[in-house]
Amino acid sequence: MLRASSDSPKTGAGKPELSVGFVLLNQFTLAAFAGLVDVLRLSADHGGRSRQIHTAWRVMSMDGLPRTSSAGFAIEVAGALPDDPTGFDYIAVCGGNDYPNTYMPPALRDWLQRTAASGVRMLGICTGTFALAQADVIGSRTVCVHWNVLDAFRARFPQVRAVVDHLFVDEGDLITCAGSTAAIDLGLYLVARHCGREKAQQAVRHMMLQGMRPAKLPQAHFYADLTHIQDARVRQAAHFIEQRIDNPPSLDAIARYVGLGRRQLERAFHEALAMSPMSFQRGLRLEYGSWLLQNGHSNITQIALDCGFSDGAHFSRDFRARFGLTPREFKRRGGAEEGTTSPSAVVSERVGR
Known part of the structure; x- marks a missing residue:
């Protein structure tokens, strides 16, 4: 004690x-x-x-x-x-x-x-x-x-x-x-x-800290509100994905984690969220990247790696497809502009929030 x-x-x-x-x-x-x-x-x-x-x-x-x-x-x-x-x-x-x-x-x-x-x-x-x-x-x-x-x-x-x-x-x-x-x-x-x-x-x-973080610094939260989703398997899979943003699990690994076949898991995600498990995972990784671009100090290549992408080019291509801006433009403009949609907002809309 x-x-x-x-x-x-x-x-x-x-x-x-x-x-x-x-x-x-x-x-x-x-x-x-x-x-x-x-x-x-x-x-x-x-x-x-x-x-x-x-x-x-x-x-x-x-x-x-x-x-x-x-x-x-x-x-x-x-x-x-x-x-x-x-x-x-x-x-x-x-x-x-x-x-x-x-x-x-x-x-x-x-x-x-x-x-x-x-x-x-x-x-x-x-x-x-x-x-x-x-x-x-x-x-x-x-x-x-x-x-x-x-x-x-x-x-x-x-x-x-x-x-x-x-x-x-x-x-x-x-x-x-x-x-x-x-x-x-x-x-x-x-x-x-x-x-x-x-x-x-x-x-x-x-304490070997880099400095004092201000109160207004937002929490690094990258999750989807799934409280209205009744399928416990989808919620369990989503939590598993959230915990491994920097090292994305394969579809087979996610399916094994929740005890389903990959086709069963994909069907459950489509019924609950109107998207595949991999689309859900990619959205969270991109939202993590958008947070790092606004609040971190790493270069784009390092941010890409931290979000589980193989290189900066892959990250930039997916980021632009999701947000309508390249990571560099997003960072220069200080974040998402009117008309861009975050992945969590997409999920919330699809679950009726």
Whole structure:
């Protein structure tokens, strides 16, 4: 079992510039939690010595008992939720794979509501935003969620505006992030705000990052909304394709993955999406390429290889057929123009969205 620090934020003259209380939910994701904590740790002291000088953190759970991450690692927390949360600048609610669970202990709901009402800023980390929405503390604010849970979030909380076109969204008293490495970017943002850009850069250097990504950088999400598709085999095949954009599987490999013959799989795709599995796969790869052209720094040949194309010429030919522009024209003009259609939009149209 891993043990979290039991240190509390300092008070009085020695109070750190930034203090964060972490609330771990069941099956929280390690990457998001650890990334944010490490940004604070590496900004707190010189030489990575981890003394809570400039920043401070405390890891808690609702009842003070350990919480197990989605990877199976148990974290022993420093304690239960405090009666008075105002000793923290932020409360970070860290979620993970337990987001489909619709039950929230009343004690946790009440504490989150009291914390929000007290003026302490809230952070929704990964699917911790589900808990904040369930506790009814979001109101009219816009939230950021990971693209992989967008449909589930919108289905449960249709009154909340959720987006995936940012790494994180700052609404003043509520900041929500997509999770995973976006939590690192959120941490750097907070450190720069409260402790200065120099302290944030200190963490960047220690973590061997290339820099701080801005909140408005869109998530690299390349998937089709298949929630209205009843055929589980098509959904399973689509997920398999999404996971291998850079190394496209053959039609036979996809068919074997879902336990079908290739003709059965092609027939299922045509009935559900009016396209073949290979057309669906090519569309996702081209959408990935369009995102890299707008947000990456690689040349077109490298982007082609990253999207699973054999060379730049093959990529350029397919890209122009889909978008009406060559990759070079697309990049120069800053993205798709009116009249071009993204692959995911084509899929959404064909499933009746």
